[in-house]
Amino acid sequence: MTDEQLPVRADALGKKYPRGWALRECALEVPAGRVVALVGPNGAGKSTFMGLVTGLLRPTTGRIEVFGDTPNGRGMHPAVSYLTQQKPLYPQITVAETLRFGRNSNPGWDQAYAEELVARASVPLTAKVGTLSGGQRTRVALAVALGKRPRMLMLDEPLADLDPLAREVVLRTLLTECRDQGITVLLSSHVLAELEGVCDHLVLLSEGRIQLAGDVTALLDGHVLLVGPLGVPCPAPPASVVDVQTVDGAQVVHAVAHPMPPQHGWRSLRPRLGQLTLAYMRSGGSAEVAA
Numbered sequence: 655m656t657d658e659q660l661p662v663r664a665d666a667l668g669k670k671y672p673r674g675w676a677l678r679e680c681a682l683e684v685p686a687g688r689v690v691a692l693v694g695p696n697g698a699g700k701s702t703f704m705g706l707v708t709g710l711l712r713p714t715t716g717r718i719e720v721f722g723d724t725p726n727g728r729g730m731h732p733a734v735s736y737l738t739q740q741k742p743l744y745p746q747i748t749v750a751e752t753l754r755f756g757r758n759s760n761p762g763w764d765q766a767y768a769e770e771l772v773a774r775a776s777v778p779l780t781a782k783v784g785t786l787s788g789g790q791r792t793r794v795a796l797a798v799a800l801g802k803r804p805r806m807l808m809l810d811e812p813l814a815d816l817d818p819l820a821r822e823v824v825l826r827t828l829l830t831e832c833r834d835q836g837i838t839v840l841l842s843s844h845v846l847a848e849l850e851g852v853c854d855h856l857v858l859l860s861e862g863r864i865q866l867a868g869d870v871t872a873l874l875d876g877h878v879l880l881v882g883p884l885g886v887p888c889p890a891p892p893a894s895v896v897d898v899q900t901v902d903g904a905q906v907v908h909a910v911a912h913p914m915p916p917q918h919g920w921r922s923l924r925p926r927l928g929q930l931t932l933a934y935m936r937s938g939g940s941a942e943v944a945a
């Protein structure tokens with residue numbers, strides 16, 4: 655894939671604030687056409703990474719390229735839309751005026767597409783933005799973000815103020831749309847369970863460093879969830895163990911997949927993405943990670 659097609663490439667990327675490093679030695683590619691989840695505990699560096707992609711922040715070390723260009727701080731790459739929890743909507747104006755604003759500020763604006771997205775959300779164009787529900791406001795903000803016809807949509811917790819049902823509806827609708835249109839999505843979220851079946855690529859940040867990254871299927875294939883009785887040694891080699899917990903009187907072990915001898919009483923299961931991510935977040939990343 656040429657650099658112009660690759661949404662993001664970061665190499666030895668670091669960002670230092672006066673208080674210390676927010677991001678260190680990040681080498682990362684965001685593959686095209688994928689839904690990439692950017693996860694990690696509070697303060698891990700997720701928003702900082704997105705800020706570097708937008709060009710609003712400048713790297714302290716290393717380099718970052720967005721569709722082959724180096725962000726220069728003079729506005730975001732035209733192929734990128736960015737939506738945060740603070741959605742850029744004005745409550746006093748109508749939905750139609752909001753779309754007009756989008757049209758006036760974006761050269762590649764697709765008015766028919768933006769209107770169609772609003773109609774699909776059953777939001778009247780004549781309604782004032784301030785009278786809409788949180789879910790409807792989010793759908794309008796997404797229509798503005800997608801009306802720009804981006805090649806990559808970056809979402810920094812934009813659904814955090816929605817109830818779980820509205821989150822589910824908006825997320826599924828959005829991701830179906832992005833998949834249909836071939837738009838790369840970089841999605842930051844704390845709700846690990848909702849990423850299950852939604853993202854196909856994962857980047858886990860911890861204290862500013864990449865702790866785990868890769869294709870979700872490969873990551874799940876490369877790990878096992880072992881469940882066994884207390885007091886019976888786990889069959890996984892110690893260096894491969896990511897995390898051990900006691901749950902309902904059993905040992906629950908996440909480990910990097912290795913050939914291992916059968917061990918009486920132990921079951922080997924496929925981990926779920928949310929559980930595996932949480933296991934890495936608890937561990938601080940000491941295990942020998944699969945290729």
Ligand SMILES: Nc1ncnc2c1ncn2[C@@H]1O[C@H](COP(=O)(O)OP(=O)(O)OP(=O)(O)O)[C@@H](O)[C@H]1O
Pocket residue numbers: 671672673675676694695696697698699700701702703
């Ligand atoms: N403008 C800033 N000035 C100084 N330090 C900052 C600034 N922005 C972020 N930081 C620090 O950088 C680190 C990473 O913050 P960042 O907001 O990127 O993390 P995050 O993973 O997005 O966190 P959260 O999940 O809480 O939103 C934190 O220690 C934070 O305090």
